[in-house]
Amino acid sequence: VVSRLTYVSRARACVGARTARFLTMPPTPPISTGAHDAKYEPVDVKTLGQGNFGTAKLMRHRASGQLFAIKYIERGDKIDENVKRELVNHRLLDHPNIIRFVEVLLTPTHLAIVMEYAAGGELFDRICGKGRFHEDEARFFFQQLISGLEYCHGHGVAHRDLKLENTLLDGGEVPRLKICDFGYSKHSLIDSEPKSTVGTPAYIAPEVLSRKAYDGKAADVWSCGVTLYVMVVGAYPFEDPADARNFRKTIMRIRGVNYAFPAHIALSEECKDLIKRIFVLDPVHRLNIAGIKQHPWFQRNLPAELQNAVVNDGPDPNQMQNLDELMSIVDEAKHRLGDGAHGAQGGMMGGSADYYPDEDMDDDMGAGLSGDYGAYD
The missing domain is CATH 1.10.510.10 (Transferase(Phosphotransferase) domain 1)
Structure with a gap:
């Protein structure tokens, strides 16, 4: 049993190879941080995680020194209704057992979602x-x-x-x-x-x-x-x-x-x-x-x-990013900048794929290895 879960952990790095028949894997484009460098700086160029929708990196807020996790999603086709729902829904939540949403920013190449960093x-x-x-x-x-x-x-x-x-x-x-x-x-x-x-x-x-x-x-x-x-x-x-x-x-x-x-x-x-x-x-x-x-x-x-449920109306509106501003940034992120931008089709290594249970699928796919499956609404 232990070896099975350990195998899952080791295998996460090569999930993309196992799902190659379902995903088109273009080279991961470099992240051009642009103007948001004035607010956040990288910490040891550490990558916290990588998935179909983007790459998460550890960043430090320059003014406060506080660490944050920033998820970068390539501008273009990946900025869809799922991304919009993620931001709108996550923004509403304020609970000790939920990662805190901070803000969303735009770079020349990516949408940047700033969140609480969980060091464990x-x-x-x-x-x-x-x-x-x-x-x-x-x-x-x-x-x-x-x-x-x-x-x-x-x-x-x-x-x-x-x-x-x-x-x-x-x-x-x-x-x-x-x-x-x-x-x-x-x-x-x-x-x-x-x-x-x-x-x-x-x-x-x-x-x-x-x-x-x-x-x-x-x-x-x-x-x-x-x-x-x-x-x-x-x-x-x-x-x-x-x-x-x-x-x-x-x-x-x-x-x-x-x-x-x-x-x-x-x-x-x-x-x-x-x-x-x-x-x-x-x-x-x-x-x-x-x-x-x-x-x-x-x-x-x-x-x-x-013992008692946390009851609140969500984050303090005075400390939340304005919803109109957030939606404007998301809409702008749907468009790439520059002729040299990489295509946004397909996924990134270790990420999600559309799952259609009645269609032809490879039987030899570990249910815990193959990431997320989503046939979008």
């Missing part, structure tokens, strides 16, 4: 280092995940791509979990009803595969169940242990809610019960956030700060 890295990597968590440690992080997700849902935002790679840690001695990457998010009042198949295969809820309208919040709960299972077991619940990299088989097992708890791993009955109540085919009968918070396993050792 991904929760995924922490699990890879340990193989799996003891229940107490898993519960500590799961409680924070549910707290952040409850806030998102309370503000009308369904994340739709919750996974270990989209949960960061702040680097403190007692690490605080922070949800990130709202690229596939939808707002119940602003956006259309979710109906497309987006997310990461190992975490996708059965109803998301139906190509029919579904409740994005219930799908998020399913993804939380997958996250909890991986934390306590050290493997993805719907992978076939004998054929873990078979993508199509994973999808079939999700549709049939076909999973098991390994006999060699001692889990409490309360933990198993919570997971069973989340992995319910019909989202109407699936445990919701309120039900999870009332469950005995969740309630055990619940920190005082998480």
